[in-house]
Amino acid sequence: MKKLVASFFAAALLLSCITTASAQVRFGVKAGLNLANISFSNFGEFEPSTSMLPTFMVGGQVEFDFAENLGVGVGLQLNGKGTKIETEFLGETFSTKANPMYLQVPVMLQYRNSGFYAGVGPYVGFGLFGKAKTDGGDSEDISFGNSIDDDFAPLDYGAGIELGYEFGSVRATASYNLGLANALPKDAVEGSDVKAKHGVIGIAVAYLFGGE
Numbered sequence: 001m002k003k004l005v006a007s008f009f010a011a012a013l014l015l016s017c018i019t020t021a022s023a024q025v026r027f028g029v030k031a032g033l034n035l036a037n038i039s040f041s042n043f044g045e046f047e048p049s050t051s052m053l054p055t056f057m058v059g060g061q062v063e064f065d066f067a068e069n070l071g072v073g074v075g076l077q078l079n080g081k082g083t084k085i086e087t088e089f090l091g092e093t094f095s096t097k098a099n100p101m102y103l104q105v106p107v108m109l110q111y112r113n114s115g116f117y118a119g120v121g122p123y124v125g126f127g128l129f130g131k132a133k134t135d136g137g138d139s140e141d142i143s144f145g146n147s148i149d150d151d152f153a154p155l156d157y158g159a160g161i162e163l164g165y166e167f168g169s170v171r172a173t174a175s176y177n178l179g180l181a182n183a184l185p186k187d188a189v190e191g192s193d194v195k196a197k198h199g200v201i202g203i204a205v206a207y208l209f210g211g212e
Contacts, residue, residue, distance in 0.1 A: 024065045025210055028171075030075070031058040032204025038083040038098075038183060042193045048085045055080030055099055057202060063110065071110045079104040079125060081156070081198045100130035100142050100152050106160055117164045117171055125156040146186040156198055157181045169209060175202040 035052045059077030066072070082099040102125035110119045127144030132151070144154040158180040164173030179198030182189065189195070 026063040026065075026208045027210050028061045028063070028206045028208040029059075030061055030077070030204055030206035032056065032173075032202055034080050035201040035203075036081045036083060036099075037199050038081075038196050039199060041195045041197075048087060050083045050085055052201075053082045053084050053097055053099060055082060057104075057204065059104075061206065063208070065112075069111055069113045071112070073106075073108045073110050073119060075104070075106045075108075077104045077106070078102075078128075079200070081125075081200055082130070095135045096132060097134075098130070098132045098142065098151070100144070101128050102126060102156055103128055104156075108160070108162065112166070115166050117162075117166055117173065119162040120160070122159050123157065123177060127152055127154045127156070148185065148187045150185040150188070152183050153181065153185050155181060156183060158198070162202075166208075169207055171206045171208060173202075173204050173206070175204065176200070177202065 034055045034057050036055055037050055037052050040047050040050070057077050057079045059075055059079075061073055061075040061077075063071050063073040079102045080099060081102060082097065085096045085098065087094050087096075104123055104125040106121060106123035108119035108121035110117065112118075127142075130142035130152075131139050132142055133139040142152060143150045144152050146153065156179055158178050160175055160177040162173050162175035164171055177198070177200040179200075181197070183196040183198055184194065
């Protein structure tokens with residue numbers, strides 16, 4: 001896992017160094033709505049029923065254009081993830097909202113042409129904080145770590161795709177981030193094939209400045 005994270009940042013740094021010398025640079029701020037969910041697998045008859053959880057993302061980004069229509073974008077975002085979980089007990093349905101927040105770093109290869117925008121690339125996220133709330137109003141802090149007492153693994157990574165349109169300095173986009181890491185703590189799933197993976201649909205607006 002450490003090698004994966006190191007390789008990710010090495011690739012991001014290399015791309016930035018390669019492009020900075022000759023590239024036009026844009027900076028931006030970005031915010032939007034996340035529709036988050038978690039897909040569970042190999043739980044058998046105990047597999048939870050989930051639905052999308054509305055949350056948010058906000059952050060900054062820097063973009064390097066190294067060709068007429070191609071560039072690389074690197075972001076630093078506070079990204080909300082999670083899900084709504086429903087369980088049945090004695091004929092009654094109980095729901096819990098789990099909303100973990102991550103510091104997420106996406107690196108995207110970008111294509112821009114006549115206002116059209118497309119981006120694709122990997123991301124890595126580091127668990128920061130969050131809340132789990134029941135439909136009765138009770139809430140608990142979410143903990144990140146690899147022990148059986150933690151709620152989520154400390155590291156998330158995956159791949160994202162983003163499509164949108166630019167109106168001058170404003171870019172409106174829709175995106176999907178597919179988690180590839182097991183979101184459950186390592187010790188909690190050791191010896192089993194139980195998995196949980198994040199998936200996030202995003203709708204966002206970015207304001208860009210610099211460049212041309």
